[in-house]
Amino acid sequence: DQQVKQNSPSLSVQEGRISILNCDYTNSMFDYFLWYKKYPAEGPTFLISISSIKDKNEDGRFTVFLNKSAKHLSLHIVPSQPGDSAVYFCAAFRVTSGTYKYIFGTGTRLKVLA
Amino acid sequence: EPEVTQTPSHQVTQMGQEVILRCVPISNHLYFYWYRQILGQKVEFLVSFYNNEISEKSEIFDDQFSVERPDGSNFTLKIRSTKLEDSAMYFCASSHILAGGPGILFFGEGSRLTVL
Numbered sequence: 001d002q003q004v005k006q007n008s009p010s011l012s013v014q015e016g017r018i019s020i021l022n023c024d025y026t027n028s029m030f031d032y033f034l035w036y037k038k039y040p041a042e043g044p045t046f047l048i049s050i051s052s053i054k055d056k057n058e059d060g061r062f063t064v065f066l067n068k069s070a071k072h073l074s075l076h077i078v079p080s081q082p083g084d085s086a087v088y089f090c091a092a093f094r095v096t097s098g099t100y101k102y103i104f105g106t107g108t109r110l111k112v113l114a
Numbered sequence: 115e116p117e118v119t120q121t122p123s124h125q126v127t128q129m130g131q132e133v134i135l136r137c138v139p140i141s142n143h144l145y146f147y148w149y150r151q152i153l154g155q156k157v158e159f160l161v162s163f164y165n166n167e168i169s170e171k172s173e174i175f176d177d178q179f180s181v182e183r184p185d186g187s188n189f190t191l192k193i194r195s196t197k198l199e200d201s202a203m204y205f206c207a208s209s210h211i212l213a214g215g216p217g218i219l220f221f222g223e224g225s226r227l228t229v230l
Contacts (some may be wrong), residue, residue, distance in 0.1 A: 034218070043118070043205050043221030044157065089157060091219075101170050102147070102219060106156040 003027050004092050006105035014113050019077040021108050023090030026071065030092040035064060035075045038087045038107070047088075048075070080112045116140045120206050120222035127196055128230055135191045135225045137206030146189045147207040147219065148181065150174075157205070163189065196229045203227075 005024045013019045023033075031052050036044035050057040050064045050073065057064050063076045077084055090105040119138045127133050139146050148160040161171040161181055168181065180192045189208075193200055203226050207219040 036219075036221075041223070043207075043223050044219075045221065046218045049218065101159060101162060103159065104149075104157040 004090055004103050004105040006088075006090055006108050008108050009106070010109040010111070012111045012113060013080045015082055016079045019075075019080045019084065019110055019112065021075040021077075021088050021090075021110065023073050023075075023105055024071060025073075025092050027092070027094065028068070028071065030094045032093040033064070033066060033073050034091045034093065034102075035062075036089045036091060036104075037084075038089060044089055077110075080110075082112050082114050085110055085112045116220075118206055118208055118220050118222035120204075120225045122225055123223070124226040124228070126228045126230065129198055130195050133193045133196055133200075133227060135193075135204050135206075135227070137189045137191070137222055138187055139189055139206065139208030140210075140220055141187070143208035143210050143220070145169075145209045145211070146181075146183070147209075148191045149205045149207060149221075150202040151205065151224075152199075152202045160191070160204075193227075196227070198229050201227055201229045 003026050032049055034049040035047040037047050038044040048059050048062045048064050050066050055066050061077055066073045087107045087109045089107045091102050093102050121136045146163040149157050150160055151157045159172050161175045162169045163181055178194045182190050203224040205224045206222045209219050210217045
């Protein structure tokens with residue numbers, strides 16, 4: 001049951017251009033959505049989040065958009081930098097019967113070309 | 115900056131052996147998690163732990179797996195009898211509480227388990 005999907009396993013973007021990473025979900029009961037970035041041989045690190053009651057959240061070069069009707073969110077990175085090259089995981093969080101669970105997507109490998 | 119630490123960074127074991135992976139979560143965090151990532155695949159939820167008990171576990175977390183917080187600082191994952199398919203990177207994570215639920219997950223750098 002793949003509740004959080006990232007359909008693009010990889011993406012290449014020129015330095016300075018916009019990177020757009022997409023994520024789809026199936027469960028309308030998720031409360032928060034988060035993006036994590038992962039470098040090789042390191043644990044994922046938090047990047048940005050958005051509450052299910054909002055449609056946009058911005059933090060510097062990173063903006064997350066949430067389209068609840070389409071059950072879709074996207075992460076925009078502008079301008080992209082070579083240091084942004086990493087695997088990006090979309091995650092969704094819901095509270096279910098008093099328990100807490102994060103569900104991760106399969107990840108998108110972003111390569112920013114200098 | 116506080117961080118989640120995991121040991122060992124890499125463990126090689128024979129099939130059928132017991133393995134204990136250790137984690138020291140961030141000290142004021144209340145929620146603890148284990149995730150794993152098989153090479154090239156997604157990060158999979160194993161178990162969450164709150165208030166000294168398991169709050170949720172996945173279908174992966176069968177009777178061969180157990181977690182413990184033995185001394186108020188360490189959080190361990192034990193695999194009783196390892197199988198080849200247990201080979202993966204195991205990530206510990208912790209989070210603080212946030213209104214309406216736990217906050218951002220902070221991950222350790224992972225423990226790579228190789229089962230031969």
